[in-house]
Amino acid sequence: MGWLSRVFGHSDSQRLEKLKAVQEKFSLFRELLDRHNYSLKLISHLEEKQRGGHLAYGTSIWDEFVNIREGVKETIERIIELGGTDYIPLRNQLLSISQEIEQSLMINRPIVKDDYIIPLHQLNKNKADSVGTKNANLGELKSILNLPVPEGFAISAWAYQNFIKANNLNDK
Numbered sequence: 001m002g003w004l005s006r007v008f009g010h011s012d013s014q015r016l017e018k019l020k021a022v023q024e025k026f027s028l029f030r031e032l033l034d035r036h037n038y039s040l041k042l043i044s045h046l047e048e049k050q051r052g053g054h055l056a057y058g059t060s061i062w063d064e065f066v067n068i069r070e071g072v073k074e075t076i077e078r079i080i081e082l083g084g085t086d087y088i089p090l091r092n093q094l095l096s097i098s099q100e101i102e103q104s105l106m107i108n109r110p111i112v113k114d115d116y117i118i119p120l121h122q123l124n125k126n127k128a129d130s131v132g133t134k135n136a137n138l139g140e141l142k143s144i145l146n147l148p149v150p151e152g153f154a155i156s157a158w159a160y161q162n163f164i165k166a167n168n169l170n171d172k
Contacts, residue, residue: 025082028078028081028082029082031074031078032078032079032082035071035072035074035075035078036071036075038071039068039071039072039075042064042067042068042071043068045064046061046064046068061105062105065101065102065105069094069098069101072094073094076090076091076094111130111157111158111161112129112130112157112158113158114127114130114156114157114159115156115158115159116155116156116158116159116162117153117154117155117156117159118130118131118139118153118154118156119151119153120135120138120139120142120143120151120152120153120154121139121142121143122139123135123136123138123139123140123142123143124136124140124143124144125137125140127139127154129157130156130157130158131154131155131156131157132154132157135154136154138152139154
């Protein structure tokens with residue numbers, strides 16, 4: 001019992017105080033694990049969607065990203081509470097990573113000047129911003145994988161934007 005007394009103290013009040021501190025740390029640790037597991041489940045769910053070809057772009061990816069970021073942020077806060085100030089730089093790392101992801105998920109990307117109509121055989125995944133993911137993937141199937149894809153074309157976002165402007169359809 002000597003080591004127990006050294007760890008938790010000799011008096012009942014000392015033992016209770018130390019026990020309470022250990023319980024609080026354990027509770028924080030469980031919260032950390034819960035937040036971490038939650039974030040991992042969200043990431044796994046996103047990966048499953050991507051592998052299954054069910055990944056919708058736009059706001060659904062943005063919502064998933066926000067939930068993952070919040071889970072990681074809460075995990076970092078628990079790490080700082082448990083581990084001390086040495087872990088504060090994790091906040092800046094999360095901010096840096098978040099900004100990079102936000103840039104790649106920008107919903108209102110500027111529309112790049114492009115041809116109005118682009119044949120499928122000239123498309124690949126690099127044109128997804130201009131013609132949409134489905135058209136870019138069809139072009140990739142046809143031009144890179146040489147799979148049988150019917151002849152076709154895509155109308156670019158540049159063409160669409162010019163059509164809307166030329167016909168004053170923004171206000172309508």
